[in-house]
Amino acid sequence: MTVGGGNCYLDLTREFNDGRVRAILSSGQAAVVHRIAMMSKDGDWILREDQEACRHILAVLKAHGARYRLGAPLDVRWLRGGWTSHAEFALGDLRVRTDLCTRPPRLSEEDLGALWHRSEGGDFPVVGLVELAEIKKTRREKDYPIIGEIARYLRAAALWRRRWTGVEAMIAGLSIREAHEMIVKAAEGVLPFELSEAS
Amino acid sequence: MDDGVLRDEFLSEDDLDLSSLSDAELVAAWNHWLRLAQASNDADAGTYSHGVFCGIDPQE
Numbered sequence: 521m522t523v524g525g526g527n528c529y530l531d532l533t534r535e536f537n538d539g540r541v542r543a544i545l546s547s548g549q550a551a552v553v554h555r556i557a558m559m560s561k562d563g564d565w566i567l568r569e570d571q572e573a574c575r576h577i578l579a580v581l582k583a584h585g586a587r588y589r590l591g592a593p594l595d596v597r598w599l600r601g602g603w604t605s606h607a608e609f610a611l612g613d614l615r616v617r618t619d620l621c622t623r624p625p626r627l628s629e630e631d632l633g634a635l636w637h638r639s640e641g642g643d644f645p646v647v648g649l650v651e652l653a654e655i656k657k658t659r660r661e662k663d664y665p666i667i668g669e670i671a672r673y674l675r676a677a678a679l680w681r682r683r684w685t686g687v688e689a690m691i692a693g694l695s696i697r698e699a700h701e702m703i704v705k706a707a708e709g710v711l712p713f714e715l716s717e718a719s
Numbered sequence: 720m721d722d723g724v725l726r727d728e729f730l731s732e733d734d735l736d737l738s739s740l741s742d743a744e745l746v747a748a749w750n751h752w753l754r755l756a757q758a759s760n761d762a763d764a765g766t767y768s769h770g771v772f773c774g775i776d777p778q779e
Binding site: 525526527528530552555556557558561564589590591602603604606613614615619621669670673674677 | 748
């Protein structure tokens with residue numbers, strides 16, 4: 521797939537992948553790349569689950585003046601547990617949001633492996649139509665277990681949510697890189713890395 | 720079309736057949752759509768549309 525530039529989500533995807541494939545554009549903006557529909561103003565990416573990828577993404581976000589939103593720290597300990605990390609910045613008159621994960625819903629390890637293999641083969645790193653259809657299933661009766669899974673995450677994040685206002689005040693004015701260190705410390709012991717059976 | 724005649728133009732699914740656009744037209748339409756979508760920024764400032772925090776409002 522040949523994809524040009526000139527759009528914030530395409531450009532950001534290239535910045536995330538400078539020197540190495542680390543991020544695959546997903547969800548709503550992937551639907552635009554596949555010319556299906558324009559349906560979301562936020563950006564979603566599936567990331568490589570390693571610390572180098574997290575450091576690079578944080579550096580790109582810092583360069584854009586991004587700030588953390590409520591979510592998990594961009595750290596593999598939480599990402600491998602299925603958590604998502606969220607940031608936001610202004611680009612001209614646009615509010616750009618980045619929703620980041622390494623374990624997208626409904627994609628198997630085999631699906632993900634094939635997706636990374638394809639992306640590293642030179643194609644623009646974007647989820648394919650089949651994977652996109654799987655990821656976007658959220659409102660059908662058969663997907664109620666997934667909605668229940670989100671409820672489990674929200675229960676596990678209850679204390680983190682209550683503390684977030686204070687955390688947000690603590691990191692106000694800091695770069696996302698500086699804020700990251702503080703958020704990691706604040707989240708340790710409060711936001712579990714993985715859901716327990718009882719969550 | 721820039722022929723000096725004012726027209727109402729909408730970016731509905733019927734009006735915007737993405738598959739027929741050139742790459743440059745797609746990016747232009749995409750950027751235009753994103754700029755229009757900023758109108759709801761105040762309304763969705765606290766909401767999450769993706770991920771496991773989907774549907775929550777941190778202010779609640």
